[in-house]
Amino acid sequence: MLKVGIALITWFALMLQLYVLLHNGGSILNYFSYFTILTNLLVAISFTIPHPFFSRPQVRAGITLYIAIVGIVYSLLLRHLWKPTGWQLLADTLLHDVVPLLAVLYWIFFVPKGKLRWIHALQWLIYPTCYLIYTLLRGVYPYPFIDIDQLGLEQALLNMIYLSIAFVVLGFVLVGIDRLSRPRRSAA
DSSP states (O other): OOOHHHHHHHHHHHHHHHHHHHHHTOOOHHHHTTTTHHHHHHHHHHOOOOOHHSSSSSHHHHHHHHHHHHEEEIIIIIIOOOOOOOHHHHHHHHIIIHHHHHHHHHHHHHHHOOOTTTTHHHHHHHHHHHHHHHHHHHHOOOOEEEEEHHOHHHHHHHHHHHHHHHHHHHHHHHHHHHHSSSOOOOOO
C-alpha cells in the first residue's frame, strides 16, 4: 500500500509540474531536460510497475541515491534562487522534498538489506553521467551550476566533477548502511 501511495504522489507531482510548465509557455522537451523530472519519473515507474528489475536491491538503492541527490542539490544549490507560489509551489515541494523523503524512508525501512557491494556506488554513476552527456550535447543547461554559457567550460566541468563525487560519496553511504543493516546469521 505504501508503494502505491508513493507512486500516486509522484505521478501527481509530475503531472502537476507538466501542467504548470505548459500553462506558462514551456515545452515538453524542456520538461524532460531536468534531472529532477527524469528521476521522479524513474521513482514513479519503479513504484508502479511490479517488475523484478525494480525489486533488485541495487536498483532500488540506485534510484534512492538519485532521488536523494535531487532533494539535497535542490535544498543546497537551487531553493534560494526562486520563490514559487500556488500550484508551482506544490509541484516543487512534492518533487524536491516529499518524494525524495518518502523514497529514502521506503528504502531504509522496506528494502531488504545485505545485498549491496561497494562497486554499486560506482555503477550508479552511469545514469547521472548519461544525463550530463545528454545535457552537454543538447547545449541547454537547466541548472545554473552546469551552465557552460554562464560559467565557462572549466568551471561547469569542475562542478560536474563535484556532483559526481557527491554521487559516489552518498552511494558509499548507502552501501555502508546496507552492509550494517544486513540480517545477522544466528549461531547454531
